[in-house]
Amino acid sequence: MSAPRKGVLLTGGAVIVIAAIAWFVWPRPSGPLVLKTGTPQHLVTVSIDSLRIGSTAIDITVTDRTGAPKDHAAVLIQANQPLMGHAGQPIAATTTGPGHFHAASVPLMMTGQWELRLSIDEHDSLDELAVPIWVGG
Numbered sequence: 001m002s003a004p005r006k007g008v009l010l011t012g013g014a015v016i017v018i019a020a021i022a023w024f025v026w027p028r029p030s031g032p033l034v035l036k037t038g039t040p041q042h043l044v045t046v047s048i049d050s051l052r053i054g055s056t057a058i059d060i061t062v063t064d065r066t067g068a069p070k071d072h073a074a075v076l077i078q079a080n081q082p083l084m085g086h087a088g089q090p091i092a093a094t095t096t097g098p099g100h101f102h103a104a105s106v107p108l109m110m111t112g113q114w115e116l117r118l119s120i121d122e123h124d125s126l127d128e129l130a131v132p133i134w135v136g137g
Contacts, residue, residue: 032050034047035048035131043065043067044131045061046058046060046116051134052135052137053137055108059101059102060075060102060118070120071099073121075093075120075121076090076091077116080115080116080117081114081115082115083113084110088107112134114135116131
């Protein structure tokens with residue numbers, strides 16, 4: 001093997017090793033991702049533990065437009081990947097306090113664009129919204 005070709009191969013190998021090390025040690029955001037959204041009836045805060053492949057915990061806060069917690073609501077969450085046509089089963093979030101809900105294990109099984117579809121049922125009305133997210137590796 002010629003010296004220039006050997007140098008190119010060694011340089012290419014070094015670049016691959018450095019890129020792999022950088023991938024594993026690159027700082028990741030600490031703490032959950034917090035997103036705020038709303039509808040004409042509700043203000044909604046969604047806290048997502050991890051935007052990586054796998055199951056993640058999601059906390060949801062629901063208030064009325066004045067900020068008063070919604071005490072008697074039921075929240076369903078469904079993870080969908082619209083580009084691939086994947087839709088998870090709707091998961092009932094458990095109530096953890098006035099206007100606070102928790103889903104312990106929401107599956108995000110591949111990278112790419114996803115949306116979390118939330119249904120807020122107050123027994124006399126149903127409010128639905130979608131929260132777009134991006135799942136990494």
